[in-house]
Amino acid sequence: MRFALLGAGRIGKLHARLLSETEGVSELLVADVERERAVEAARAVGATACDSVKTAIDRAEAIVIAAATDAHAELIRAGADRGVPVFCEKPIALDLGESQRVVDHAQQKGIPLQIGFQRxxxxxxxxxxxxxxxxxxxxxxxxxxxxxxxxxxxxxxxxxxxxxxxxxxxxxxxxxxxxxxxxxxxxxxxxxxxxxxxxxxxxxxxxxxxxxxxxxxxxxxxxxxxxxxxxxxxxxxxxxxxxxxxxxxxxxxxxxxxxxxxxxxxxxxxxxxLVRFEDAYRAELAEFARVARGEVESPCTGRDGVExxxxxxxxxxxxxxxxxxxxxxxx
Missing domain, CATH: 3.30.360.10 (Dihydrodipicolinate Reductase; domain 2)
Incomplete structure (x- = not known):
């Protein structure tokens, strides 16, 4: 499956490396609002840097969101509108009402949503x-x-x-x-x-x-x-x-x-x-790959993020x- 990683900051770079090693990820796209960061993260793991976040979303079969917190809700909605599975680092949003609306939107679109609580x-x-x-x-x-x-x-x-x-x-x-x-x-x-x-x-x-x-x-x-x-x-x-x-x-x-x-x-x-929980992040993303393939249900749902x-x-x-x-x- 073609995965798109949105966000190439500190945790995004770790996720790029782990996704590049994850079974079932046949192609990895990397995008960031600062394209230079996407190019750097992609080059380090042999992935493809996209010209824009929108391009990555449009090409994705599954999405991993590691962008800034204030972008999470919009990016989850965009993935849901594309009809593809979405993984998003915590939190969904800083506002409870907005978080619930995002979860409701994902449910209405019928996509799997996994929230990043790696512990x-x-x-x-x-x-x-x-x-x-x-x-x-x-x-x-x-x-x-x-x-x-x-x-x-x-x-x-x-x-x-x-x-x-x-x-x-x-x-x-x-x-x-x-x-x-x-x-x-x-x-x-x-x-x-x-x-x-x-x-x-x-x-x-x-x-x-x-x-x-x-x-x-x-x-x-x-x-x-x-x-x-x-x-x-x-x-x-x-x-x-x-x-x-x-x-x-x-x-x-x-x-x-x-x-x-x-x-x-x-x-x-x-x-x-990043050091303490690298193995946990690896297992978390491997499980999301299984979620994206339809093999298992999300182990950490939008409701978990809301609560x-x-x-x-x-x-x-x-x-x-x-x-x-x-x-x-x-x-």
């Missing part, structure tokens, strides 16, 4: 989900989620990101739904600017926390930070009546124990999300209003 394809996350599904963890009492970026994004990114919960926390809001096969009922969130005053200029924070109550009763706590001097730290801990497990705890975790006699992690620490965003917006409101917010308030 669902990481081997450790998948094992944690299996342990929950099989009952090997028993009753899941509580979960802890942690996300620390190695360095803050550049200033121009901040006002277009949707804020720390929509840009960063949304991965955790999705993965906890998926791990527990449950929905977030209520969230209380807070945050502050601890090291980078530039975030305050855009009414955002560089450090945040949230406490969530799942509908099934599990209690969840989460923390995020835009700076970790040791590397990229993404962890999930599940505490059950039969077992307790951790995702992201290993020789490359950028954290050390101060217990006597415990050696530091062997390292090197994960430096960014993760709904929780992120509930957390955003909670921080601003300094109160617990029921997710159903966000409509």
């Amino acid at each position: 669902r394809f990481d081997p450790a996350y998948r094992e944690a989900r299996r342990l929950v599904e099989t009952g090997e963890l028993g009753t899941v009492y509580a979960a802890r989620l942690a996300g620390h970026d190695p360095a803050p994004p550049h200033e121009a990114y901040i006002p277009a990101s949707g804020g720390i919960f929509v840009d960063f926390g949304i991965h955790d809001f999705d993965v906890i739904r998926w791990l527990l096969a449950d929905e977030v009922e209520e969230v209380y969130a807070d945050g502050d600017v601890r090291g980078f005053p530039i975030f305050d200029r855009y009414n955002d924070v560089d450090t945040a926390v949230a406490a969530m109550h799942m509908k099934g009763g599990t209690l969840v706590v989460a923390s995020w930070a835009r700076h970790d001097p040791l590397g990229y730290d993404i962890r999930t801990e599940l505490f059950g009546s039969r077992d307790s497990v951790s995702v992201g705890l290993g020789p490359k975790t950028p954290m050390r124990s101060v217990e006597p006699g415990v050696p530091p992690p062997a390292g090197p620490a994960w430096q960014n999300f 993760a965003l709904r929780t992120a917006l509930a957390a955003t409101r909670s921080r601003k209003e300094h109160r617990p917010v029921r997710v159903e308030e966000i409509a």
Whole structure:
């Protein structure tokens, strides 16, 4: 099948390489609003650079969207209008209503839509989900989620990101739904600017926390930070009546124990999300190729994207209003 990759920035370049290695991708087209970036990404993997995004869409049999967030909704609609399967990196849009309208449009056109939450394809996350599904963890009492970026994004990114919960926390809001096969009922969130005053200029924070109550009763706590001097730290801990497990705890975790006699992690620490989750991205795109061929249903639907965003917006409101917010308030 002929795949079109729309967007040739940092993650777009990774996707270009992974798609060029994916079974079933017979031809790869690359397009970007800055054509030079498309040419560079295409040349690196032996793909074809298109003169415009429209040209790539018109020629595509399946579309992968890795463009800027504010272009996602328009590009999904364009793919749906062409009647071809679409994969789009999160989020669908920054606005819940617009996100739902885009999902409805894709459904009306009858196309498969897969949203890019790559943690669902990481081997450790998948094992944690299996342990929950099989009952090997028993009753899941509580979960802890942690996300620390190695360095803050550049200033121009901040006002277009949707804020720390929509840009960063949304991965955790999705993965906890998926791990527990449950929905977030209520969230209380807070945050502050601890090291980078530039975030305050855009009414955002560089450090945040949230406490969530799942509908099934599990209690969840989460923390995020835009700076970790040791590397990229993404962890999930599940505490059950039969077992307790951790995702992201290993020789490359950028954290050390101060217990006597415990050696530091062997390292090197994960430096960014592209390195930490490359295998997950590879598996995610391979699954989308199967979706595009009609072999399987989308493993991460438009509705999944909408619900993760709904929780992120509930957390955003909670921080601003300094109160617990029921997710159903966000409509």
